[in-house]
Every structure is written in structure tokens, then in C-alpha cells.
Amino acid sequence: xxxxIHLEIxxxxxxxxxxxAVAALATVVPLGGNRALAKSVSWQETMKAVIGDAKPAAGKxxxxxxxxxxxxxxxxxxxxxxxxxxxxxxxKAMHVxxxxxxxxxxxSMYFTPGSGKASATSRMRLGKTQDVVCVAEMSxxxxxxxxxxxxxxxxxxxx
Amino acid sequence: xxxxxxxxxxxxxxxxxxxxxxxxxxKMETGNRKNKKTGKLIPRKIIQDxxxxxxxxxxxxxxxxxxxxxxxxxxxxxKVDKSGEFEFTWTEDTGKKWSAKKSITVG
Numbered sequence: 312x313x314x315x316i317h318l319e320i321x322x323x324x325x326x327x328x329x330x331x332a333v334a335a336l337a338t339v340v341p342l343g344g345n346r347a348l349a350k351s352v353s354w355q356e357t358m359k360a361v362i363g364d365a366k367p368a369a370g371k372x373x374x375x376x377x378x379x380x381x382x383x384x385x386x387x388x389x390x391x392x393x394x395x396x397x398x399x400x401x402x403k404a405m406h407v408x409x410x411x412x413x414x415x416x417x418x419s420m421y422f423t424p425g426s427g428k429a430s431a432t433s434r435m436r437l438g439k440t441q442d443v444v445c446v447a448e449m450s451x452x453x454x455x456x457x458x459x460x461x462x463x464x465x466x467x468x469x470x
Numbered sequence: 471x472x473x474x475x476x477x478x479x480x481x482x483x484x485x486x487x488x489x490x491x492x493x494x495x496x497k498m499e500t501g502n503r504k505n506k507k508t509g510k511l512i513p514r515k516i517i518q519d520x521x522x523x524x525x526x527x528x529x530x531x532x533x534x535x536x537x538x539x540x541x542x543x544x545x546x547x548x549k550v551d552k553s554g555e556f557e558f559t560w561t562e563d564t565g566k567k568w569s570a571k572k573s574i575t576v577g
């Protein structure tokens with residue numbers, strides 16, 4: 312239990328500390344045994360499974376979400392990254408994580424120079440008030456991340 | 471159940487970056503919900519993959535997870551240099567596919 316509280320505090324704090332904290336957190340994860348992990352996974356662990364040991368730097372990525380989502384079942388969001396989208400310098404992928412959902416990985420989107428613009432819009436389910444994180448993978452192998460807090464009035468994960 | 475809808479501008483200038491909007495009617499069953507009568511989990515059934523190609527070349531692709539809302543909407547961009555055809559494909563985790571095609575005139 313203490314582990315859990317510890318993690319939650321860190322969760323909040325890494326908002327300030329940024330990417331370095333994310334890397335540190337990835338090692339704190341195993342708590343509550345395998346059964347708990349199967350049910351819901353921390354977003355840090357999910358992110359690690361997706362992007363490996365890369366440490367995304369803050370910046371370049373913007374996450375647009377309503378400040379308050381009345382209905383968590385369908386929350387529109389737009390993610391975009393600064394990039395020339397030329398053949399030598401473009402955004403390869405953008406991964407979106409909902410930090411407070413039982414399954415944080417929401418969507419991974421893959422771009423090419425033919426996309427013209429590293430920006431996409433979709434709609435997500437949000438179970439409760441939380442941060443939404445987007446990590447962009449550039450063609451040169453660098454990672455950047457952006458974050459946005461959204462208040463959810465009615466959660467949208469269950470029935 | 472699912473029927474895709476796509477909006478692509480009919481014409482564009484060469485090199486223009488256009489916006490494409492897509493929507494497919496689908497429940498996006500998360501696999502977390504329980505049948506209220508039997509108490510059993512309703513099996514997961516979602517659109518898990520989306521792909522957009524222009525003249526046979528991929529311009530955008532997405533892996534969708536249960537965190538995406540029902541009737542998944544996706545809007546993105548494409549840079550068009552010449553006239554051609556967009557092809558969109560949605561794939562369910564059961565392997566079932568839906569597709570749509572749209573032409574654009576560039577000039």
C-alpha cells in the first residue's frame with residue numbers, strides 16, 4: 312500500500328520534474344504482484360513497453376484537450392509536433408497515453424513525409440480526471456513529449 | 471455494423487497539405503465491460519488498425535487501443551503533389567476489414 316501511495320505522489324511530481332523523473336519511475340513500478348499488473352498497468356511501464364528506454368525531452372509536442380470533459384466516453388483530442396516533415400526530418404510516430412486509465416496506451420499514430428503535417432485528431436475514453444501524455448518519435452531517433460491535464464466529470468471506461 | 475465515412479477535398483493545389491477526416495461506426499468493445507445479467511466479461515472487439523494510402527504509398531497509420539471512443543474518428547493530413555486516389559483500410563481485431571476510396575484532382 313505504501314508503495315502505491317509513493318507512486319501516486321511521484322506521479323504528480325513528475326509533472327514538474329519532466330522526463331528525467333519518468334525514467335526513474337520506470338524502475339519503481341512492480342507493485343501489487345502480477346495479478347494487479349494484469350488488470351491495470353502504470354502508464355510509465357506502458358510507455359517503456361512502447362518506446363523502450365528512450366527518455367523523451369519536454370517540448371515540441373502539443374496536446375489539445377478540453378479543460379473539462381463532461382462525458383469521459385468521448386473526449387476529443389489533437390496531438391501535434393513541430394517538424395518540417397521533410398524526407399530527412401519528420402515525425403515517425405506519436406504515442407498517446409492516458410495516465411489514469413486502467414490501460415493507458417490509447418493510440419499510436421505513424422506518419423511519413425507524405426503526411427505533410429505531424430498532427431492528428433481523434434476521440435478518447437477517460438475514466439477520471441488525469442493527464443494525457445503524447446510522446447513523439449522523430450526520424451533522427453529523438454523523443455519529445457507533451458502533456459495536458461483534463462478534468463473529467465463522468466468517467467467513460469466502464470459500462 | 472461498421473460503415474466507414476471519409477471526407478477528402480475534391481481538388482487541391484500541387485504541394486498542398488490537405489485535411490482528411492474519417493469515421494467508422496463501431497462499438498469498440500473494450501473487453502473490460504461485464505454483461506449485467508450474466509456477470510461475464512464481454513469479449514474485446516475493436517478496430518485495432520487504420521491505414522491511409524495515397525497512390526499506393528502509406529501516408530498515415532494508426533494502432534488503436536480500447537481507450538479510443540466508440541465510432542472511432544480520425545483526422546489527419548496528407549501532402550498531395552499530383553492527382554490520385556486515397557485508400558483507407560480499417561481492421562478489426564477479428565481480422566475483419568473495411569475499406570473506402572476517394573479520388574482527388576490536383577492542378
